[in-house]
Amino acid sequence: MPTPDLCTEEEVQQLVHGFYDAVRRDEVLGPIFDSHIHEWDRHLATMVDFWSSALRGTGRFRGAPMPKHAALPGLHAALFQRWLALFDEAASAIGNRAMAERAKDLAARVAESLWYGYQMNQAARAGAGAA
Ligand code: HEM
Numbered sequence: 001m002p003t004p005d006l007c008t009e010e011e012v013q014q015l016v017h018g019f020y021d022a023v024r025r026d027e028v029l030g031p032i033f034d035s036h037i038h039e040w041d042r043h044l045a046t047m048v049d050f051w052s053s054a055l056r057g058t059g060r061f062r063g064a065p066m067p068k069h070a071a072l073p074g075l076h077a078a079l080f081q082r083w084l085a086l087f088d089e090a091a092s093a094i095g096n097r098a099m100a101e102r103a104k105d106l107a108a109r110v111a112e113s114l115w116y117g118y119q120m121n122q123a124a125r126a127g128a129g130a131a
Contacts, residue, residue, distance in 0.1 A: 002057030007099035009052060015103060016047045019090035029082055036072060054106055055099060069114045070121040080111045 020040075023029050037043045049060040069075065087107045091100040 002053070002055055004056045004058070006055050006102060007094075007096050009056070011094055011096055011099060012048055012052045012055060014094055015090055015099075016044060016051055018093055019087055020044060020047070022086045022090055023083075026082070026086060029079065029086070032072075032079070051103070055102060065110070065114060066117045070118055075115075075118055077115060080115050084108060084111055 020033075020043075023033055046061070046063060049058075050063065050065075052058045053061040084104075084107060088104050091103045091107075094100060
């Protein structure tokens with residue numbers, strides 16, 4: 001269960017900003033994110049809300065991750081692995097071990113569900129195209 005005792009808002013900010021700094025420097029993920037995200041401040045604020053809700057239970061996130069990722073062309077399993085590797089590093093760098101464990105676990109589960117959803121969506125589109 002998310003709980004405000006797990007971490008502070010500052011730690012959530014550090015996690016999100018540290019992670020996306022690494023993403024933007026990454027030679028594979030950086031260009032993908034930069035080609036889809038035109039307002040980085042807004043994306044970072046959305047992601048702070050997401051992680052604040054997921055870790056601290058603040059309920060601020062009002063988004064729809066599945067359709068947004070389904071709309072991105074060319075995602076594949078190795079990209080999700082790379083995303084997770086950078087996320088794990090950013091989470092470990094915060095210095096709050098309980099928070100890092102919970103964040104990594106959640107990220108892995110969301111990544112898996114986004115990846116399965118993505119493949120289902122691609123298969124449905126291919127099916128619709130073939131019909
Ligand atoms: C290959 C891996 C990934 C790529 C390339 C990717 C890319 C993106 C992009 C471009 C957006 C902005 C979409 C938009 O505003 O239209 C986004 C939003 C988002 N991503 Fe990812 N993402 C990846 C994996 C993940 C994972 C593993 C998580 C798990 C926490 C995640 C969580 C989110 C959330 C919560 C949003 C905001 C959705 C919303 O505004 O409704 N993403 N992602």
